[in-house]
Amino acid sequence: MAHGLRIDLNLFIVFDAIYREGGVTRAAEKLHLTQPAISHALGRLRELFGDALYVRQGHAMVPTPVARSIVDPVRRALRALEATVTETSRFDPAEAHKHMVLGLHESLEATVLPGVMQRLIERAPFIDVTAMPVERRQLEARLADGTLDLALDVLLPLSGDVLHRPVVQDRLVVVVRRDHPDIGSSLDLAVTSRRRGSGAVDAELARLGLTRRIRLRGQYYFAACRVVSETNLVLTMPEYDALLCSRQFGNRILPLPIEMAPIDVHLYWHVSTDKDPANQWMRDELVRAFEM
Numbered sequence: 001m002a003h004g005l006r007i008d009l010n011l012f013i014v015f016d017a018i019y020r021e022g023g024v025t026r027a028a029e030k031l032h033l034t035q036p037a038i039s040h041a042l043g044r045l046r047e048l049f050g051d052a053l054y055v056r057q058g059h060a061m062v063p064t065p066v067a068r069s070i071v072d073p074v075r076r077a078l079r080a081l082e083a084t085v086t087e088t089s090r091f092d093p094a095e096a097h098k099h100m101v102l103g104l105h106e107s108l109e110a111t112v113l114p115g116v117m118q119r120l121i122e123r124a125p126f127i128d129v130t131a132m133p134v135e136r137r138q139l140e141a142r143l144a145d146g147t148l149d150l151a152l153d154v155l156l157p158l159s160g161d162v163l164h165r166p167v168v169q170d171r172l173v174v175v176v177r178r179d180h181p182d183i184g185s186s187l188d189l190a191v192t193s194r195r196r197g198s199g200a201v202d203a204e205l206a207r208l209g210l211t212r213r214i215r216l217r218g219q220y221y222f223a224a225c226r227v228v229s230e231t232n233l234v235l236t237m238p239e240y241d242a243l244l245c246s247r248q249f250g251n252r253i254l255p256l257p258i259e260m261a262p263i264d265v266h267l268y269w270h271v272s273t274d275k276d277p278a279n280q281w282m283r284d285e286l287v288r289a290f291e292m
Contacts, residue, residue: 009081011048012074014041019071022060075146080272091277093124098278100127102286103134103142103151107221107241108265112152115289127278143270149279150286151268161271165283168290170263173242174254175228175235182232183252221245238263265290 017027018038028038046053049070054061063071104112109131120127134142134151140158142148152167176183215233218224221241228235229249237245242253267286273279 008044009078011041011045012078014038015045015053015067016071016075016078018042018054018061019063019067024061072141072145076144076272079146079270079276082276091281093127093281095126096124096278097126098128099130100149100278100282101130101132101147103139103148103153103268104131105153106133106219107238108152110222110244111240112286112289116285119285119288127282139268143268144272149269149273150282152265152286153268155264155266156268158268162268163271163274164266164268165287166264167267167287168240168265170238170240170265172236172256172260172263173239174256175225175237175242175246175251176254177229177231178250178252180232180234180252183254225249225251 014027014031014033017030018024021027021030024035024038024042028035031038042054049066051066052064053067054063056062102112113129113131117129120129132148134148136153136156139148139151139153139156140162143151143162155164155166158164216224216227218227221237222245224235224237225242225245226249227233229246229251236256239253242251246253267283269279269283
């Protein structure tokens with residue numbers, strides 16, 4: 001790293017923008033700067049770190065190993081600085097211009113987003129939301145690097161850098177079509193949302209010396225509920241989603257015929273955003289979504 005070089009925090013904002021956008025042109029558009037200004041900032045960054053940081057491959061600027069190694073600490077520092085500044089100012093959702101990114105399993109979108117967006121439309125007209133799936137093993141990293149502002153998932157073994165609070169306790173239920181001919185007999189648990197492998201239901205069945213034949217592995221509960229409404233297949237799914245997805249198809253919702261622990265859904269955020277007023281406000285809105 002070069003010595004005696006004056007460090008401008010704006011350089012790191014440019015560094016992050018190039019990393020996110022994959023090029024100088026899109027970074028310039030994102031930051032409302034000219035391309036020469038972005039290129040000049042990149043030159044100063046390269047001098048500062050003694051590394052190219054980004055190399056061109058086709059139309060994209062690909063980060064070097066040095067760039068990949070510093071992106072997370074740079075993002076954490078920028079978010080901490082932003083939180084420090086905003087903490088001292090009054091946060092008004094009616095005036096704030098923000099883009100919040102939520103990590104949600106697709107099944108939670110139908111449960112959470114309608115209530116959240118209704119309140120945002122009424123109270124926060126300039127706050128936009130993106131909901132995106134995230135793999136559980138990547139959840140902590142995505143909260144740390146700022147890709148996600150908040151996430152909802154089951155209780156996970158994460159480090160102390162990720163804070164969380166319980167928001168709702170759900171349970172598994174059985175969904176069948178209203179005129180299922182064999183509903184009075186034993187249940188053949190036959191539809192699952194898991195892409196592979198076995199889950200908690202299979203583990204409990206194995207403990208009882210039972211197995212189930214999985215006829216369909218799907219991606220979305222809504223589609224699975226439609227399949228159930230038109231076949232004799234039986235679906236196990238969380239009750240919140242069952243109530244929403246089965247309403248249109250008139251399916252029956254029955255208790256799970258085996259004892260299972262409840263499903264605790266938690267809200268997650270990174271410790272660096274704990275005092276951020278916008279993040280605090282959105283956390284409260286997400287909790288309210290489960291109360292509506």
